[in-house]
Amino acid sequence: MLSGDSLFSEEALAHQGTPVKILQLAEKTGEKVKSGDDEKQVGENPEKEIFRTLERMLNGRGGESLVLENALKHINTKVTDRGLIIEIFDTVDNSLFDSQGQFTPLLNTLIKMMSDVFELVTNPISIEGHIRSYPIVLKDKPVWRNSVERALIVQNLFTNYDFERARIHRVAGHADRNLATESPTEIRYNRLEITLLRTGYTQ
Numbered sequence: 001m002l003s004g005d006s007l008f009s010e011e012a013l014a015h016q017g018t019p020v021k022i023l024q025l026a027e028k029t030g031e032k033v034k035s036g037d038d039e040k041q042v043g044e045n046p047e048k049e050i051f052r053t054l055e056r057m058l059n060g061r062g063g064e065s066l067v068l069e070n071a072l073k074h075i076n077t078k079v080t081d082r083g084l085i086i087e088i089f090d091t092v093d094n095s096l097f098d099s100q101g102q103f104t105p106l107l108n109t110l111i112k113m114m115s116d117v118f119e120l121v122t123n124p125i126s127i128e129g130h131i132r133s134y135p136i137v138l139k140d141k142p143v144w145r146n147s148v149e150r151a152l153i154v155q156n157l158f159t160n161y162d163f164e165r166a167r168i169h170r171v172a173g174h175a176d177r178n179l180a181t182e183s184p185t186e187i188r189y190n191r192l193e194i195t196l197l198r199t200g201y202t203q
Contacts, residue, residue: 047199055078057117058077058086058114059072059075059077074090083196083197089189089191089192090190096190111161114194115162118167123196125194126194127168128172128174128195129146129173131176132189133189134176151192176189
């Protein structure tokens with residue numbers, strides 16, 4: 001568990017508006033919650049409501065350690081028809097991978113946090129790697145290889161934290177094909193997208 005107050009303390013969850021069912025089943029009985037359950041508890045669209053609750057948990061900063069506070073600067077989240085998309089990315093000050101392609105403590109912290117949050121539901125996830133563009137003069141641009149390798153490293157990190165491998169629906173690399181900024185060579189373009197997929201999503 002991360003240092004500082006738990007993301008799943010009763011006080012923190014209540015403050016973030018977490019449905020009582022998630023708190024009771026996840027903390028008191030250990031039972032996993034399938035996000036299609038109990039419309040009365042979470043409103044008209046229970047799955048999206050739970051995704052938004054998990055999104056608030058991932059973005060919550062109250063009472064957490066300085067390490068986690070800094071790590072959260074590398075996260076963007078959004079709820080879509082596909083599911084809850086968590087984008088984690090490099091900044092000028094800190095990177096997800098070092099110059100040798102090894103994961104950094106920052107990435108390890110982020111994956112541990114997501115693994116903890118994802119244990120509250122049973123939805124599958126997808127992991128997709130993206131890399132910034134390299135100068136066109138390079139003969140062998142490693143963007144495809146690197147983006148796939150990074151996605152596979154993240155898969156292994158999840159399983160290291162006892163995340164069920166069967167829940168990992170897709171692992172892919174997209175090289176520098178999907179722009180995140182106006183300039184594809186910016187550091188910000190080195191990123192990973194981890195998506196908590198909605199029930200029944202198969203693409």
